[in-house]
Every structure is written in structure tokens, then in C-alpha cells.
Amino acid sequence: MTGNTGPVVRLEAVERRFSDRPALDGISLTLDRGEIVGLIGRSGAGKSTLIRCLNGLDRPQAGRVVIDGTDITHLSEQELQPIRRRIGMIFQHFNLLSAKTVAENVALPLKIAGQPPAQRRARVMELLDMVGLADKADTYPARLSGGQKQRVGIARALAGDPILLLSDEATSALDPETTQAILALLQDVNRQLGVTILMITHEMEVVRQIAHRVLVLDAGRIVEEGPVARVLASPRTDTTRSLLRGLSPVLPQHIASQIAPQGEQALIRVDVYGAAARQPLLAIVEGITGRPARLVHGGLNDVQGEPYGRLFIALGTADPDRVAAVVARLQPETTAIEVLGHVPGDV
Amino acid sequence: MSRAMFDLLLKGLWETVVMTGVSGALSFAIGLPLALILVTTDRGGIFQNLAVNRSLGLVVNALRSIPFIILLVAVIPLTRLITGSAIGIAAAIVPLTIAAAPYFARVAEVSLREVDRPLIDAARAMGATRWTILREVLIPEALPGIVSGFTVTLVTLIGASAMAGAVGAGGLGDIAIRYGYQRFETAVMLAVVAILIVMVAGMQWAGDRLARRIDRR
Numbered sequence: 001m002t003g004n005t006g007p008v009v010r011l012e013a014v015e016r017r018f019s020d021r022p023a024l025d026g027i028s029l030t031l032d033r034g035e036i037v038g039l040i041g042r043s044g045a046g047k048s049t050l051i052r053c054l055n056g057l058d059r060p061q062a063g064r065v066v067i068d069g070t071d072i073t074h075l076s077e078q079e080l081q082p083i084r085r086r087i088g089m090i091f092q093h094f095n096l097l098s099a100k101t102v103a104e105n106v107a108l109p110l111k112i113a114g115q116p117p118a119q120r121r122a123r124v125m126e127l128l129d130m131v132g133l134a135d136k137a138d139t140y141p142a143r144l145s146g147g148q149k150q151r152v153g154i155a156r157a158l159a160g161d162p163i164l165l166l167s168d169e170a171t172s173a174l175d176p177e178t179t180q181a182i183l184a185l186l187q188d189v190n191r192q193l194g195v196t197i198l199m200i201t202h203e204m205e206v207v208r209q210i211a212h213r214v215l216v217l218d219a220g221r222i223v224e225e226g227p228v229a230r231v232l233a234s235p236r237t238d239t240t241r242s243l244l245r246g247l248s249p250v251l252p253q254h255i256a257s258q259i260a261p262q263g264e265q266a267l268i269r270v271d272v273y274g275a276a277a278r279q280p281l282l283a284i285v286e287g288i289t290g291r292p293a294r295l296v297h298g299g300l301n302d303v304q305g306e307p308y309g310r311l312f313i314a315l316g317t318a319d320p321d322r323v324a325a326v327v328a329r330l331q332p333e334t335t336a337i338e339v340l341g342h343v344p345g346d347v
Numbered sequence: 348m349s350r351a352m353f354d355l356l357l358k359g360l361w362e363t364v365v366m367t368g369v370s371g372a373l374s375f376a377i378g379l380p381l382a383l384i385l386v387t388t389d390r391g392g393i394f395q396n397l398a399v400n401r402s403l404g405l406v407v408n409a410l411r412s413i414p415f416i417i418l419l420v421a422v423i424p425l426t427r428l429i430t431g432s433a434i435g436i437a438a439a440i441v442p443l444t445i446a447a448a449p450y451f452a453r454v455a456e457v458s459l460r461e462v463d464r465p466l467i468d469a470a471r472a473m474g475a476t477r478w479t480i481l482r483e484v485l486i487p488e489a490l491p492g493i494v495s496g497f498t499v500t501l502v503t504l505i506g507a508s509a510m511a512g513a514v515g516a517g518g519l520g521d522i523a524i525r526y527g528y529q530r531f532e533t534a535v536m537l538a539v540v541a542i543l544i545v546m547v548a549g550m551q552w553a554g555d556r557l558a559r560r561i562d563r564r
Contacts, residue, residue, distance in 0.1 A: 055472050077477075084474035095469035098564045099487035108483060109473045140563040160473070 006069055007032050008164050008196045009054060014063035016049055023049040024060065025220035036190050036197045038211030038228065040204060040243055046220040047200045051166050055087045056080040068163055085113050088157030092169035094149040096141040102128065102152050103137040109159040127155040131185060147178035154185060158193070167199045171206055183210050204247050208232060208303050216240045229306040233273030234335040248310050249298040255347055263342025266315045266323045267296065271336040273308035279333070281311065288325050291316030296347060318342055352535065355522060360542055362436050362518040366508040370443035371501045377444070378451030381407065383481065385452065386459040393467065393477045407449040415446050415507055419514055439516030443507055451500040458492025459485060491562035498554025502547050509543065519543060
């Protein structure tokens, strides 16, 4: 490592076009040391193109790509090689070499970097130990499960002591349980080695679990960016909202169908995050209405220690003044609040 | 079958083995580099060079489209230049190699093309040089297919070497024509055919076995 203190990655107005269609349309971003950043977008948003620009597998037509202080935009394939050796990459389909054993796969970056065989072997065992596959060193990848293959992929990506780890949909081909284990491993790697991780994904759940910061990509542009908790709690664009669908609670049909303009009690939706989510919300509401309030649906979730969530609260009263008072009281603290209508008392 | 005939067949078998073996080895040594050049110089290849790719493709196609019996005669001047003679085993090896090398090149090319593009990208992402990609990714990953392709090439060579017998190259084909066909010695003809069948089957079996053993997919 160079001991540089600037950002690990800096993109300035990067543009990449395929024939007529822009894949990247003026992307600027920085990744700081030790960060885990989630880059989320639908398929075709330009995620893969962006990640390939970071190690020169793809070249922007305009703008600059700076890696650890070195402008790589116009480097030749040969000049890129030493830089690529300090960037690890893991893939959705693992991309392990079928003709090589697990140990030989992990050793490949070291071999490429010109390390002598004896040194390689020791380092490989250390890496396999870290990902929990020391006993599989002489197995061929075809005999491993998907999760094990990705562990080998991670060990291989870390072999060259990278300053940056690029993850291209690394958990998209794995089942939910394996995904959890791989995400936990990546988080460990980030904490222990301080390596910066850029996670490309189309799953907000992945971002929620381990990213510190999220970038939302749509049609080649970054449409939203910020701390994960903030973006999850109050998405500012439709793209983000649609990516969040399935993650934030939605009223069940049998309750939603009972909502009417008039009824026994008002039903409100409250989005909270951070300090607001730590308040005794139901007690506050009850203090204003004097009636028992009830949580009908929704709840709190956690994003790196910050609570956030969406609550559907039945107020126990339909009195317009009291409902307005509740809204006025909660408005400044919540991310969003909305009176959905009225529902029966036994909803 | 007489002792003399047995010796004759044994000699023919040996000559066929030598012709097939030597021209097979030469075809491998020439064909594999040709295949690598064809794959890596193509569009998107690691040594992209379309001029080289198209010219080489043209030469390979031209050589492959010449019927072997015509090639056999057409390269006589070249054969004489290399081996000093236009007849005999050594002389047959020249046209056999010229026919088999481009054939094997195309067969190996198919296997090399089947190596997943993302695997090559993964190696590039590790900072591998192009030669390292060739040595560590392209060839090892395609090897099972290359071995199968080489087996097919050797089997084809056995047949072609019998044809070369027709122009005085020796070997089993020569015996089949001179004794079996021209002298109506059916027993000799059948013996030659039987030996060829066993040779081909044995080769195919060994090739399949080897390909399976190195295939870790």
C-alpha cells in the first residue's frame, strides 16, 4: 500500500457510451478508505460498466478515473497491470478456474505478482483459513457449493493485499442463508483489513446489511446518494423507492381494503429513522388523543445500529382536531407522515 | 496366414504407427499455436489483430478445402525439398502434417473459444499479462476439449495415412491396396481392416479416458 491518505477511488464526470446508448452519463464519486459503499440499480442501469471502469476492464470516453492518487484513464494495458494487482474483484458467478484446485486458484494473483512458490503456499493457507476453507485446499471448484466457491473468490481477491475490493453482484446467485454468511465475511474483511469495498447489487437488503453509504444508479446517472439509513428511511427519488419496495412494509390487502373517507378511527402512516425512531411514539400519540393507539402494521428495522422503519398506527379516534394535532406534533420529527383515511375500530 | 504375410502386416502396422505418430505430433505442435493465434487475434481477443486473424483464417480454410489425395500429389516438390524423396514414410509425413495441422487448429480453436470470457476478464482484473492468461487460463481450461480434438485428429490421420499408402508411402494402406485389392487376397484385406479398427478404437478409448481424467468441471 502506498500510504496515500486521499480517497481510494475518485471518478470525475465519467462517460461511457455503447454505440448510441449512454451506459454512464457523467458519473462523479469518491470512495474513502475503509468504507463499504453500496451501488444499487436495476439491471441495465450501468452498474457493471461502472465497476469495470474502476480497474480498466472498460474505458470511459470522457472524464477521469483516479485510483489511489493515480489517474488510470489513459494508461495502457501493461501500465494498468500493477494497479489491477491492488484491486480485488469478486463476481456473481465466481469465475474460478475449473482446471485449478482451490489453493491454485487463490495462489494465482500471487503467481501473477511474481511471488516465489514457498511464500505463496503459506499465504494461500492463511487466506483459506480466514474464509474457513483450509480443508478444501486441494479440492477442485466443481466439488464446492456456491457459498464455498464465493469464499474462494473472496480469498483470491484478497490475496494481493488490495486497497479496494470490487463486488459485482457477489451474492445474487446465492440462497438467503449463504448470502448472510458471505455478507458477514465481507464485513469482517472490511473491519480487520480496512479494505474499501464497493458492492454492486440490485438488492437493497444487501446494502442495508453492510453498506455505510449507498449510491443509487439509474440510466447511467447517480440519482441519489447518502448514508444508508437516511436513504432507506426517506428515499428522494422514484428509482430508490421502487428498489425499496419489498423492503418497507406495505399494508396487507385486508386492511387496505377497509380504508374509507369516514369511519371509527383514523389510520396514519409514519416513517421514522434515527432519534425519532427511539421515541415512545404510541405514548406520544395517546397523550394527544386520550385514546389507546394501536400499531396495526409495520415496525422498526436496523441499519448499522440506526433504527428506521414504517409504522401504521390506528389512532382510536376520528376527531379531525385530534388527528391534526397528532400530525402537527409528529411532523417535525418523522421523515414522512400521512393520514391514510379511516378504518373500523376492530381493524 | 503365412509367416511372410504376418511379418508384412507387422511392418505395415509399424509404418502406419510411425506416420500417424510423427505427423500427429507435428500437427499438434503446429496446430495448437495456430488455434491460439486464431482465437486471440480475433475481435475482442487478448492479442486482437484482425489482419493477422483474417489472413491466417484464409490460409487454414484453403488448406482444409484441398482434397487429401490432391494435396498428396501437389506437395511432392516440397516433400522432395524437405525429405529428399517423394516416396516412403518420411515423405508421407509432409502431406499428412500439412493436412492435419489446419484441421487440428480448427478443432482446438472451438475448445479455446468455449473458455468463458468472464474467466479471461477475471485474470485481467488480477493484473495478469496476456501470456499469463494464455498459460494459466486459456490453455488449461480448454485442455479437455483440446485432448478430445487431438484424438479425433489422430483417428483421421490413421485413415489418411492409409490413403498415402496409395502413392507408395508404405504402411497398412499400401498392403491393403497391393495385396488385398490388386491380388484379390481377401484375407489380407480383412486383416488390414481389422487392425485399423482395433487401432482406431484403442486410440479413441485412450483419448476419451485422458480427456475425462483432466476434466475437472
